Amino acid sequence: MPDSSLDMDTAGIHTEPMLLNMGPSHPAMHGTVRMILTLDGETVIKCDAEIGYLHRGFEKECENATWTQVFPYTDRLNYVSPLLNNFGFALAVEKLLGIEATPRCNYIRTIMGEISRIGDHLTCLGAGSLELGGFSGFLYAVEAREHLYDLIEEVTGARLTVSYGRVGGLKTDLTEDFAARWAFARERVMRIWEDINKLLTRNRIFLDRMEGTGVISQADAISYGLTGPMLRSTGVDYDVRKDHPYFAYGDVDFDVPVGTHGDNFDRYQVRLEEIKQSMRIIDQALARLPDGPINVDDPRVVLPEKERVYNSIEGMINHFKLVFEGIQVPAGEVYSYTEGGNGELGFYVVSNGTGKPWKVGIRSPSFYNMCPIHKFVEGGMIADIIPTFDGINMIGGEIDR
Amino acid sequence: MPKCTINGQEIEVDRGTTVIQAAAELGFDIPHFCYHPALSVPANCRMCLVDVERQRKLLPACYTDVADGMVVHTENERVQQARRAVLEFILVNHPVDCPICDQAGECKLQDYYMDYDGQASRLRTAKVSKIKVYPIGPEVVYDGERCILCTRCVRFCNEVTGTTELTVVERGDRSEIRTFPGRALDNAYSLCTVDLCPVGALTSRDFRFKCRVWLLTSTDSICTGCSRGCSIHLEHHRKEIQRYRPRFNPEINEYWMCDAGRHTYKQVHTGRLPKVSVGGESTNWALGAPRVATRLSAAIAEHGAERVGFVLSPQASCEDLFMARKFAEDALGTSRFYINGLPDGTQDDFLIQADKNPNRNGLLVMFPPEARPASFETLLADLEAGELSVLYMMGGELPVDVAGRARFEAALGKLDLFVLQAPRGEGLERLAEVVLPTCTHAEKEAVYINCDGIAQQTRKAFDPMGDALPDWQVFAQLARRMSKPLPFALLKQVREEMFTLMEANSARVAS
Numbered sequence: 001m002p003d004s005s006l007d008m009d010t011a012g013i014h015t016e017p018m019l020l021n022m023g024p025s026h027p028a029m030h031g032t033v034r035m036i037l038t039l040d041g042e043t044v045i046k047c048d049a050e051i052g053y054l055h056r057g058f059e060k061e062c063e064n065a066t067w068t069q070v071f072p073y074t075d076r077l078n079y080v081s082p083l084l085n086n087f088g089f090a091l092a093v094e095k096l097l098g099i100e101a102t103p104r105c106n107y108i109r110t111i112m113g114e115i116s117r118i119g120d121h122l123t124c125l126g127a128g129s130l131e132l133g134g135f136s137g138f139l140y141a142v143e144a145r146e147h148l149y150d151l152i153e154e155v156t157g158a159r160l161t162v163s164y165g166r167v168g169g170l171k172t173d174l175t176e177d178f179a180a181r182w183a184f185a186r187e188r189v190m191r192i193w194e195d196i197n198k199l200l201t202r203n204r205i206f207l208d209r210m211e212g213t214g215v216i217s218q219a220d221a222i223s224y225g226l227t228g229p230m231l232r233s234t235g236v237d238y239d240v241r242k243d244h245p246y247f248a249y250g251d252v253d254f255d256v257p258v259g260t261h262g263d264n265f266d267r268y269q270v271r272l273e274e275i276k277q278s279m280r281i282i283d284q285a286l287a288r289l290p291d292g293p294i295n296v297d298d299p300r301v302v303l304p305e306k307e308r309v310y311n312s313i314e315g316m317i318n319h320f321k322l323v324f325e326g327i328q329v330p331a332g333e334v335y336s337y338t339e340g341g342n343g344e345l346g347f348y349v350v351s352n353g354t355g356k357p358w359k360v361g362i363r364s365p366s367f368y369n370m371c372p373i374h375k376f377v378e379g380g381m382i383a384d385i386i387p388t389f390d391g392i393n394m395i396g397g398e399i400d401r
Numbered sequence: 402m403p404k405c406t407i408n409g410q411e412i413e414v415d416r417g418t419t420v421i422q423a424a425a426e427l428g429f430d431i432p433h434f435c436y437h438p439a440l441s442v443p444a445n446c447r448m449c450l451v452d453v454e455r456q457r458k459l460l461p462a463c464y465t466d467v468a469d470g471m472v473v474h475t476e477n478e479r480v481q482q483a484r485r486a487v488l489e490f491i492l493v494n495h496p497v498d499c500p501i502c503d504q505a506g507e508c509k510l511q512d513y514y515m516d517y518d519g520q521a522s523r524l525r526t527a528k529v530s531k532i533k534v535y536p537i538g539p540e541v542v543y544d545g546e547r548c549i550l551c552t553r554c555v556r557f558c559n560e561v562t563g564t565t566e567l568t569v570v571e572r573g574d575r576s577e578i579r580t581f582p583g584r585a586l587d588n589a590y591s592l593c594t595v596d597l598c599p600v601g602a603l604t605s606r607d608f609r610f611k612c613r614v615w616l617l618t619s620t621d622s623i624c625t626g627c628s629r630g631c632s633i634h635l636e637h638h639r640k641e642i643q644r645y646r647p648r649f650n651p652e653i654n655e656y657w658m659c660d661a662g663r664h665t666y667k668q669v670h671t672g673r674l675p676k677v678s679v680g681g682e683s684t685n686w687a688l689g690a691p692r693v694a695t696r697l698s699a700a701i702a703e704h705g706a707e708r709v710g711f712v713l714s715p716q717a718s719c720e721d722l723f724m725a726r727k728f729a730e731d732a733l734g735t736s737r738f739y740i741n742g743l744p745d746g747t748q749d750d751f752l753i754q755a756d757k758n759p760n761r762n763g764l765l766v767m768f769p770p771e772a773r774p775a776s777f778e779t780l781l782a783d784l785e786a787g788e789l790s791v792l793y794m795m796g797g798e799l800p801v802d803v804a805g806r807a808r809f810e811a812a813l814g815k816l817d818l819f820v821l822q823a824p825r826g827e828g829l830e831r832l833a834e835v836v837l838p839t840c841t842h843a844e845k846e847a848v849y850i851n852c853d854g855i856a857q858q859t860r861k862a863f864d865p866m867g868d869a870l871p872d873w874q875v876f877a878q879l880a881r882r883m884s885k886p887l888p889f890a891l892l893k894q895v896r897e898e899m900f901t902l903m904e905a906n907s908a909r910v911a912s
Contacts (some may be wrong), residue, residue: 299519312522313495317514320499324506324615328515 017045020382024053028131028386032396035373035385042382047374051367054396062360066326067093067167070360075161077364078398080123081341083116083152086165091246092336092347093167096329099298101247103290105169110248110285112155112164114278118189119148120341120393121229121271121278128268128390129200132209137199144192147185154181167327168302169295179286186279193275201272210265214376214388217262224375225368228343229270230392234262240339252284267391301327326355340365342393364398405471414467421449421462429475432484432513434491434599435551436463439656440560446491446551448513450483451475459483481517488518494529494574495600496546504601506614510549529574537578538566538586540660541595541603545577548602554578554586554594561657562751564588578602589753592660596646605644607664612643620862621648623849625716625759625842626662629752630851633658635666635843640863642666642843652855659753666843672825674838675867681834685868686878693820693835694882697733697791700818704790706734710783713774714796714823715742715758718847719856720892721839721872722760722767723899725795728876732885733793737783738774740764744800754852758798759842763850766903770910777801784812793820795839795872797827822875838869845871846892848899854907 020037023029032053038046058077062070074085087109094101101109126141149159154175156164164171175181200206216226218234231238239256241249257273259266295302299318308315331353337346343365350359369392376388404413407424414423419442421431434446444464451462454472459480462473474480491510499505531545555567555578566586570579580586586594595605622635624645632650636643645666647658677689679696701709711729713722729735748755765773775783777800783789785808792813799806813819813832821833830836842849844865850856865871870878873895880887889895 300515304521308521311497312524313492313497313499314514314518314520314522316497316499317511318519320505321511321515 015040022385024050028389030394030396032400033370033394037382037385039382044377044380044382044385047377047385049370049373051370051399054400056401058401059360059362062357064356066323066355067329067357068322068326070357071163071165072161074165075163076397077362077401078120078341078345078366078395079160080395081113081116081120082160082162083112083156083164084120084338084340084345086162087113087247088336088338088340088345089347089349090165090167091338092334092349093327093329095336096332096334096349096351097167097301097327098330099168099296099301101169102293102296103248104173104292105294105296106247107285107289108170108174108294109165110252111174111282111289112152113247114282114285115148115151117341118275118278119145119152121275122148122189124390124393125196125200125268125271128387129196129206131386131390132206134200134203134206137196140192140195140199144189147188151178151181151185154178166295166302168298169293173294174289182282182286186282189275190279193272197272201269207265209384209387210263210268212261212263212265213380213384214264214267214391215262216372216375220372220375221262224372226343226372227368228340228365229267229274230343230369232257232270233259233266235260240337240344244337246338248285248288249281251288252281254278254281264387264391328353328355329357335363337363340398342366342369342395342398362398362401364401366392366394366399370394370399403467403469403471405467405469405473407473408475416466418467419463420451420453420460420465420467420471420473423467424451424462424473424475431462431475432509432517433463434509434549435553437553437556437597437656440553440556440597443552443556446549447487448484450480450487452477452479484513484517485520488514489520489523491549492518492522493524494546495549496528498544498547498601502547502601503604503609503614504547504598508601509599531575531577536606537580537603538591540591540606541586542606542609543578544602544604547600548578549600550576550578551599552578553597553599554603557590557594557597558586558588561593562588562590567594589659589661589749590657590751592663593647593657596656605663608644612638617643618862619646620843620860622842622859622862623759623851623857624658624662624665625668625849626659626665626757627746627748627754628756628759628761628852629653629662629754630759630849630855630857631658631662631752632857635859635862637843637862640866642669642862653851653853653857654752657752659751661753668825669841669843670866672827673841673866673869674823674826674830674836675869676836676838677868678830678836679834686870690878690882693837694879696818696835697793697820697879698883700791701733704817707737708788708790709733709735710737710739710780710789710792711735712739712741712777712780712792712794712796713764714794714798715740715756715761715764716796716798717764717872718760718842718845718849718859719763719767719899719903720847720895721795721876722764723902724873724876724887724889724895726767727887727889728880729793731887732876732880732883736772737789738768739777739780740774740800741777741780741794741796741798742800743798744802756852759851760849762852762854763848763856763903766850766906766910769906781805781808781812784809784815787815789815790817791820792816792818793822794829794833795822797821797823797825797829799827799829822872824869837875838867839872839875840865840869844869847871848896 018039022035024034034050036048074089075082077085122141122145126138129137156162221234237256254277304315309319329351333350335348346363348361352358431449433449444461449462450459452474535543537543566584595603616638617636619634624631631654632648634646645663676683743757745755819833820835822837824841842859843862
């Protein structure tokens with residue numbers, strides 16, 4: 001190695017830095033990333049992250065699908081919170097079309113999106129606990145997530161790959177007993193939340209691993225384009241939901257929790273608190289859920305009901321053209337952004353006036369959050385990579401696309 | 402010259418220009434069903450109604466001549482409302498057929514509904530039922546319920562073919578298209594009515610239920626059914642041609658083509674030679690070409706180049722024929738050229754030509770007028786007289802009857818070597834020692850010259866079947882293997898020299 005500072009000849013014993021491949025099949029690397037570490041003992045002196053193990057050409061595939069057919073692809077971006085991706089893409093296309101979703105649709109998108117966000121944060125916290133050896137924390141978090149997945153399954157018909165969003169509306173309305181089911185799930189999730197809080201937040205071992213590790217300064221966080229809990233842990237209260245309200249976020253009250261140190265423990269606390277805030281949002285939105293249609297009244301965008309499709313030629317033609325040729329989106333381009341599970345989830349969409357996107361570009365928060373990984377881990381201990389990498393909550397589907 | 406204003410844009414047009422044509426020139430597409438530029442104008446569908454200032458009622462754009470100072474609006478609220486009303490009336494009795502209708506996906510009714518209507522049905526009574534599957538002719542099936550009575554088909558038979566088979570019977574919502582008693586829609590261009598039909602009322606019996614239109618890929622090509630060479634859209638799906646559709650070409654076929662020509666796509670997929678074969682043994686180009694070259698060189702060395710005959714096919718493209726001549730003269734060393742090709746068939750005074758070979762003019766122009774290839778009759782005579790020992794033949798089509806074919810097959814016995822290079826062997830592959838498979842017009846870029854001397858190019862629609870190669874590449878490969886390489890590696894190089902030669906020869910014909 002040419003760098004002389006890396007030639008460590010201390011106490012007469014010849015030592016040299018060790019190259020260690022962490023991942024892609026290391027359990028804490030979530031199967032989708034490889035870190036090439038240069039180690040001095042247990043200290044990381046260089047970290048080179050290699051992404052791309054989950055690349056599927058998603059953005060390119062979109063160009064060969066109608067606008068509606070893109071939704072299943074978006075499910076597979078951040079697959080821990082697919083509903084947020086669905087709604088983010090729907091919002092982008094709606095902006096390009098110049099239409100606005102109905103009030104009821106906006107509220108349902110808010111509710112379902114926040115349920116997805118709670119699931120996302122729970123997964124991150126639970127996995128973090130697991131990877132530090134706290135298996136119980138993981139089991140608790142995943143049990144809570146099960147309650148939320150049951151809700152999602154009830155409404156969308158699927159647990160993970162939901163494809164629930166539609167341009168101009170939703171696949172279906174909420175079920176009739178949704179409020180009662182939410183109350184049931186909320187009570188249980190909240191109890192588990194308390195358990196996790198008690199188990200971890202003041203746990204000496206957990207604190208030792210989390211406090212003061214994976215630190216990033218506010219200035220670095222901003223210059224690297226970090227968003228979401230990563231950015232908020234450094235004290236910046238930027239949240240798309242608050243700063244650029246969309247859906248029903250303008251109508252509900254919620255706080256944006258921020259940290260002070262920008263370390264792993266702050267990120268943990270921000271996520272923990274955001275779960276509570278999401279519940280506040282859902283409670284308020286459910287209480288004020290307006291009546292009315294969930295889809296916009298525009299035959300050029302929304303499929304007609306099946307009864308009309310099978311019984312009238314007008315409905316049949318409408319259905320046929322929307323399915324086979326797609327929604328005719330006027331030529332133009334738009335960048336639309338929402339708050340995803342990990343931060344600002346942006347869709348840059350270009351239409352050439354046909355039924356298929358000309359280009360779909362995605363600003364995935366994971367990608368930006370992953371960029372300063374060397375800043376986080378270089379100079380720290382190899383063991384600190386585990387909580388730090390988990391706090392980044394890198395989702396392969398989203399980062400590689 | 403009258404001047405008018407359409408949607409705020411001024412345009413000056415020739416006297417007699419209709420509003421729909423003037424609007425099209427300005428780039429405004431006025432929706433229409435019954436209007437067709439090549440047919441008379443009945444103005445019966447009312448879809449093209451436009452608002453002309455100082456006129457109380459809306460006027461049909463297809464039937465209204467542009468007058469000086471006319472101010473036309475094609476997209477204002479009044480016009481939009483009229484379009485919605487017209488579409489609503491047309492759809493009242495239209496069946497819910499899109500999933501089983503061949504037109505779905507290229508249907509004007511579907512397009513216009515989405516573009517101009519979009520409202521739900523207000524129909525509370527049952528739809529009128531009419532005849533569903535009426536075989537109106539040998540090639541065409543009629544569906545009365547889908548028909549919107551634009552009468553394009555009736556006018557086509559009256560005005561273009563002059564055969565007047567069709568008419569409208571009954572009145573009001575019971576109206577249908579029928580043939581006159583004792584007649585059938587059986588003229589030689591009957592499938593053009595299927596193209597003209599803006600909806601799925603007339604469907605092609607050949608294409609019916611074969612392939613959904615949105616799966617088709619369209620490639621610009623030409624019909625090789627006769628020497629007219631109509632411009633076509635060659636439409637294919639998964640390397641298989643599904644149909645030919647005429648492509649507008651004012652110099653050759655305008656909007657039309659004949660039924661027989663439309664069926665010629667089947668030749669691309671039937672009776673093809675898939676493999677190189679030497680001495681009855683299937684092989685490939687890498688192994689077969691050196692053996693063919695050795696065999697040819699040996700036969701020429703044994704018998705002498707003057708005993709080598711070379712048969713050119715008027716089915717082949719110009720590039721292939723140009724290279725064939727180069728190959729025969731430079732590699733084989735012979736100038737004994739003959740012509741084969743399909744025998745003459747029927748003709749009419751519209752599009753169909755008696756010469757069923759697409760490129761006879763292209764073949765002849767490869768040679769100076771005084772040194773053109775000999776006829777197939779001469780070849781028969783030469784063969785029977787034992788003047789030839791080696792015969793290299795392009796194309797398996799023979800311009801002879803059964804007796805002539807028997808004579809030819811018998812005479813082949815006197816040869817030492819018979820090489821057949823063709824897309825289809827037509828049965829001759831059994832008699833050939835060497836069989837070389839080549840491409841059809843659908844599988845290569847190629848120039849053909851039609852009966853009027855107009856050169857057209859086909860585009861490659863899909864990869865060749867089996868081991869087939871374009872003929873010119875086969876010649877280039879064999880010449881190289883025979884150590885007498887021809888100086889052409891690219892189609893562009895072939896074409897450059899080919900056009901020079903063709904121009905020189907045609908100039909000599911003209912003088």
